[in-house]
Amino acid sequence: MTATxxxxxERLHAAFARAQAEGRAAFIPFMTAGYPTAEAFPxxxxxLLSQADILEVGLPYSxxxxxxxxxxxxxxxxxxxxxxxRRTLELVGALRQRHDQxxxxxxxxxxxxxxxPREFMRLxxxxxxxxxxxxxxxxxxxIEIADLAAEHGLAVTFLIAPTSTPERVRLVAExxxxxxxxxxxxxxxxxxxxAALGEVPAMLALARQHARVPIAVGxxxxxxxxxxxVAQVADGVVVGSAFINAIAGGQDVAxxxxxxxxxxxxx
Amino acid sequence: MSLTLPxxxxxxxxxxxxxxxxxxxxxxxxxxxxELEQAYNAAKTDPEFLNELARLLTDFVGRPSGLYLAQxxxxxxxGAKIYLKREDQNYTGAHKINNCLAQALLARRMGKRRVIAxxxxxxxxxxxxxxxALLGLECIVYMGAEDIRRQAMNVFRMKLLGAEVRExxxxxxxxxxxxxxxxxxxxxxxxxxxxxLGSVVGPHPYPAMVRDFQSVIGEEVKVQxxxxxxxxxxxxxxxxxxxxxxxxxxxAPYAYLPPAQRPRLIGTEAAGEGVxxxxxxxxxxxxxxxxxxGSLMYLLNDAEGxxxxxxxxxxxxxxxxxxxxxxxxxxxxxxEYVPVTDAQAxxxxxxxxxxxxxxxxxxxxxxxxxxVQLARELGPEGVIVVxxxxxxxxxxxEVMRLLDLEAQSPEAQSPEALSSAAQSPEPQREEVxx
Numbered sequence: 001m002t003a004t005x006x007x008x009x010e011r012l013h014a015a016f017a018r019a020q021a022e023g024r025a026a027f028i029p030f031m032t033a034g035y036p037t038a039e040a041f042p043x044x045x046x047x048l049l050s051q052a053d054i055l056e057v058g059l060p061y062s063x064x065x066x067x068x069x070x071x072x073x074x075x076x077x078x079x080x081x082x083x084x085x086r087r088t089l090e091l092v093g094a095l096r097q098r099h100d101q102x103x104x105x106x107x108x109x110x111x112x113x114x115x116x117p118r119e120f121m122r123l124x125x126x127x128x129x130x131x132x133x134x135x136x137x138x139x140x141x142x143i144e145i146a147d148l149a150a151e152h153g154l155a156v157t158f159l160i161a162p163t164s165t166p167e168r169v170r171l172v173a174e175x176x177x178x179x180x181x182x183x184x185x186x187x188x189x190x191x192x193x194x195a196a197l198g199e200v201p202a203m204l205a206l207a208r209q210h211a212r213v214p215i216a217v218g219x220x221x222x223x224x225x226x227x228x229x230v231a232q233v234a235d236g237v238v239v240g241s242a243f244i245n246a247i248a249g250g251q252d253v254a255x256x257x258x259x260x261x262x263x264x265x266x267x
Numbered sequence: 268m269s270l271t272l273p274x275x276x277x278x279x280x281x282x283x284x285x286x287x288x289x290x291x292x293x294x295x296x297x298x299x300x301x302e303l304e305q306a307y308n309a310a311k312t313d314p315e316f317l318n319e320l321a322r323l324l325t326d327f328v329g330r331p332s333g334l335y336l337a338q339x340x341x342x343x344x345x346g347a348k349i350y351l352k353r354e355d356q357n358y359t360g361a362h363k364i365n366n367c368l369a370q371a372l373l374a375r376r377m378g379k380r381r382v383i384a385x386x387x388x389x390x391x392x393x394x395x396x397x398x399x400a401l402l403g404l405e406c407i408v409y410m411g412a413e414d415i416r417r418q419a420m421n422v423f424r425m426k427l428l429g430a431e432v433r434e435x436x437x438x439x440x441x442x443x444x445x446x447x448x449x450x451x452x453x454x455x456x457x458x459x460x461x462x463x464l465g466s467v468v469g470p471h472p473y474p475a476m477v478r479d480f481q482s483v484i485g486e487e488v489k490v491q492x493x494x495x496x497x498x499x500x501x502x503x504x505x506x507x508x509x510x511x512x513x514x515x516x517x518x519a520p521y522a523y524l525p526p527a528q529r530p531r532l533i534g535t536e537a538a539g540e541g542v543x544x545x546x547x548x549x550x551x552x553x554x555x556x557x558x559x560x561g562s563l564m565y566l567l568n569d570a571e572g573x574x575x576x577x578x579x580x581x582x583x584x585x586x587x588x589x590x591x592x593x594x595x596x597x598x599x600x601x602x603e604y605v606p607v608t609d610a611q612a613x614x615x616x617x618x619x620x621x622x623x624x625x626x627x628x629x630x631x632x633x634x635x636x637x638x639v640q641l642a643r644e645l646g647p648e649g650v651i652v653v654x655x656x657x658x659x660x661x662x663x664x665e666v667m668r669l670l671d672l673e674a675q676s677p678e679a680q681s682p683e684a685l686s687s688a689a690q691s692p693e694p695q696r697e698e699v700x701x
Binding site: 061062063065066068069072076079084085086108109110111112113114115135136137138140141142158159160161162163164165168172183186187188 | 297454569
């Protein structure tokens with residue numbers, strides 16, 4: 001646990017605190033950078049940011065094994081359109097000029113290694129990224145990444161899952177500096193039929209014993225109703241595939257975002 | 268046959284071979300990997316598990332496989348004696364069955380009734396389906412659409428054995444994508460599913476466990492070569508590497524010997540159309556360090572970390588990474604990795620077939636080609652062991668197609684031996700895919 005909070009961590013915690021004060025869970029929409037095209041992405045991100053407390057931007061990757069088919073297809077489309085690592089950080093940098101909400105980047109570790117961890121963090125810092133979400137990096141795998149992120153003012157978010165043992169929950173929770181990301185189900189990202197709270201309350205109860213950061217829940221949250229369920233127990237609600245499906249289906253992203261954001265209000 | 272699983276100094280407690288290896292996977296899987304590691308460590312010293320594995324390796328697989336002096340190949344090369352470790356004699360036709368039976372036994376022991384596997388050429392899929400049938404386990408095999416087309420016969424075998432073959436159309440529709448899908452299935456069904464991983468790749472403890480289960484190959488060579496040549500170690504061992512499981516199986520029992528006692532260990536990488544062409548699967552020669560499928564290793568990936576699709580004449584070597592222990596061997600000089608092209612492999616296949624009456628898998632043909640070059644270099648006093656990892660039945664249709672193309676050039680010889688073995692694969696292919 002870092003002794004002093006990074007700039008990114010402070011901004012993230014403040015965003016959660018604001019939502020909390022307004023009787024809401026923080027709304028954290030996800031969008032793949034460069035989707036549906038590099039040109040159209042800024043408008044999509046603007047629409048999401050009109051409702052978001054925090055924006056999660058996915059760095060498109062060729063082999064996203066923690067993601068389901070929806071996000072994988074979005075990544076393939078973004079990569080085909082030329083959006084890769086550096087371009088993603090440029091797109092985030094442009095959003096940073098127009099918006100004040102925290103922006104976190106979700107990336108698999110390979111692009112970080114390929115660019116070089118130090119260079120990656122430098123580019124992320126320059127772009128105004130507040131934090132990283134690392135779906136294939138358990139915190140005990142590579143301490144260097146988290147340390148370099150902290151050096152560059154970035155917060156890091158690791159994930160817990162319903163299969164996590166109490167020891168793992170503790171280890172992961174203590175390593176997070178931005179927020180803790182609780183995966184609602186065993187599985188990959190993507191909207192599901194009949195997604196319900198299931199194991200989430202028990203998992204959160206365990207996590208809260210150790211986490212000194214807010215806890216967001218994601219995977220399978222797809223609409224106002226599921227967001228509302230999660231918002232009753234979590235500090236933040238992450239919604240991803242539903243927005244990509246909306247774009248693919250020609251639906252109005254801003255309207256969907258507004259609807260789900262309204263669902264994040266606590267009873 | 269008694270069986271003791273070996274103990275090696277690598278990996279460390281965190282699953283690292285030097286800086287390679289590790290567990291770069293979604294957190295969901297970490298407890299399952301811990302559980303697997305514990306179960307494996309317990310099984311490794313449990314006489315009941317070892318006896319059953321030994322019995323199956325002997326009576327079901329047909330071990331020990333032969334160590335055969337390829338005299339006509341040796342004469343042709345005009346140098347060192349070339350021995351073939353005949354993993355092609357194994358039931359199901361390749362070394363893959365050694366590992367699959369062991370992992371399936373472990374799955375049953377852990378109470379997992381559902382097993383999943385990924386496959387490229389189909390050998391690991393067939394071996395997994397076979398082990399599952401033998402032990403009464405439900406089996407699902409992920410296979411890229413491209414490989415399903417290339418390996419129709421193996422797809423049919425898997426189905427006949429009762430496995431469900433799931434076609435993977437994401438990404439490049441090949442082995443790496445089949446592996447992604449298998450991992451996704453495992454993340455989703457981790458509580459009741461055992462992932463039978465087919466090579467020395469993936470998150471710890473897989474590379475170590477698969478190595479241990481394949482080490483029977485090198486351990487047998489020690490004994491057999493002692494009988495044949497009066498020494499346990501040859502001058503050189505040659506084996507093909509994709510992920511690297513057959514190579515590690517024959518290398519590892521020698522790799523940790525003091526340098527003076529250690530044979531030269533040479534892995535042949537699939538260089539496709541040449542390492543400079545960009546169309547290859549040579550991860551050591553043409554890759555750089557990266558993370559894929561849970562492990563830090565040499566990897567074909569571009570400057571921004573996107574995986575570069577590999578290419579090889581052989582579906583079994585068509586993988587963009589190489590196991591972390593091989594990376595460690597390469598970095599520390601324990602083993603050498605040399606590129607062998609598609610054309611050279613095809614030459615190796617024809618050579619062995621004509622001279623010895625053995626049709627090798629295209630994978631193994633890479634090793635054969637290099638062994639002939641090396642035999643000349645080592646001279647008549649030398650002894651080389653080549654791991655003949657699998658037989659070529661699965662490849663004859665593809666080889667026939669390639670040689671038909673080549674036959675258009677006047678210097679090409681007509682491939683009677685190959686085409687008669689192929690026996691009209693096209694009708695069978697239609698039947699399977701219908």
